[in-house]
Amino acid sequence: MRSIGEMARDSGLSVSALRFYDGAGVLVPAWVDPVSGYRWYGPQQLEEARLLARLRRAGMPLPDIRLVLAGWSSADTDLVRKLLQAHLRRLELGLSDARSEFSTVRALLEHRGNSMTSLHTAAAVRLTVSAPGLAAALDAVRFAASTDPELPMLGGVLFDIEGEALHVVATDRYRMAVAQAGTTGHGGPRVQVIVPVPLADAMRALLSGEESVQLAVDGDRVTLETGDRQAAGQCLDHDFPDYRRLVHLPAGRRVLVDVPAFQAAVETGPVRAGEVRKPDDVSCDLSVLKVTADGAVTVCEDGDDDQHCVAVNREFLLHALAAGARDQLILEFGAPTAPLAIHRPDTEDTFSMLMPVRLEN
Structure with a gap:
């Protein structure tokens, strides 16, 4: 039996992802401690978890993954092959459509480029x-x-x-x-x-x-x-x-934070695995933030799935806080899919924005 931490390490799925797949009924632990609620996985589930990770990286939707895993465990290779082929056809059709749209966009871009003056000025x-x-x-x-x-x-x-x-x-x-x-x-x-x-x-x-x-x-x-x-x-x-155009965001909830204390909370707080980031092809550590009922910003514990949480690259967040160069900064939260804005309290002319990152599922 593997603990959830060992399963995460050996399978390539994060702990939060394993919890998500348990809740979705895709990869249910072999046993859950009735007292502590801790999840344990059987030996055969490691192969399934690795397969799940590969299918998610290939963009297969969860309903199909559920059927693939069911067919995998029952040795129904015909079902698995048909599901893989169907998903591959969808990807190929999607790629064909994307190429067609990109060709149109490139043509529009060429026309636009010919009709616009360069950014640089000769004056x-x-x-x-x-x-x-x-x-x-x-x-x-x-x-x-x-x-x-x-x-x-x-x-x-x-x-x-x-x-x-x-x-x-x-x-x-x-x-x-x-x-x-x-x-x-x-x-x-x-x-x-x-x-x-x-x-x-x-x-x-x-x-x-x-x-x-x-x-x-x-x-x-x-x-x-x-x-x-x-x-x-x-x-x-x-x-x-x-x-x-990029900085015009809908007004969100503004929270004043004490920067040294918040930096310490981010540096020592829990992190989650994020998507692979180009150009270095490495995954990033995410800090998941939310505004509490008393108006403070907290770093969410792993497993906190509040719909208003915003996940950002932890390294980028620390850089932005340092660049803010103030003991207090304002964090502005919009929707979970909107950038997190970081303002100085004394001016609206200097600010930064961090794009939210989709949590790995």
């Missing part, structure tokens, strides 16, 4: 920025920059200059951070450039004083000057997503 722009303000803005967003080589347009920090404001933005799809620094000297049209991460880091290294610095954009080249030092280089020749 020369020069403005003055507070060194501490720009440093704080870069610190607030740097953690969210992408390292995925397949998405080079996200491998930098967007500098969005409009009026007297400079917004800096970074995203890797799973998280996004936005910050603002005040400027003077620019009264022209909106200008956007993507500063490569190494150049953004070089700029940040120059921002050690309290003085103002000069930021210049000339075509595809951006320069930061402070005193007799400068950091300069070419911008990325890509378009950045329209972040303004």
Whole structure:
């Protein structure tokens, strides 16, 4: 007999997933302790659990998995083969439909690309920025920059200059951070450039004083000057997503948290297994959060299946809390499928968002 922890370790399914499959009647433990409620699995169930994990990774729906496991245990190979073939046909049809839709989208994209101007501007722009303000803005967003080589347009920090404001933005799809620094000297049209991460880091290294610095954009080249030092280089020749559309979320429940205490709770609290994340192909640890009745944010214990819980990548959450650079931050909870927003109490111009992660079932 294997305990649920041993079963999770040997099968590749998480403890929470095993509990879910027990409740769904898909993989029921051989014995449950009537006093403690602890689950125990028989030797033959390890093979079934490994099969279940493979079928779920292949996207087979639970009703079909239930029949496959029933056929597997009864040696009904004909039933199992037919179910596998039927699911494979569904996947192939789905892939064919997806290819057709993607072909249409690519054609629309080509047409749209030909009718739109590039993100970069050929006009020369020069403005003055507070060194501490720009440093704080870069610190607030740097953690969210992408390292995925397949998405080079996200491998930098967007500098969005409009009026007297400079917004800096970074995203890797799973998280996004936005910050603002005040400027003077620019009264022209909106200008956007993507500063490569190494150049953004070089700029940040120059921002050690309290003085103002000069930021210049000339075509595809951006320069930061402070005193007799400068950091300069070419911008990325890509378009950045329209972040303004991405940050418009329905209002949620806002909770003020004490950051040091909450960080400690996240670091030491329970975690669950999440989906495999590209590009490194490793699963992530999830912190499952919910707002309690007394208005506090808690890290849910394994097995807490409250429908209002929100699961986020624990590492990303800790990075966002550190980047918030405040002893208190506001966590805004919308629907479990909506991003978790993290705001500073003293400004709405600097915030980050974490995409929720589907719990492994």
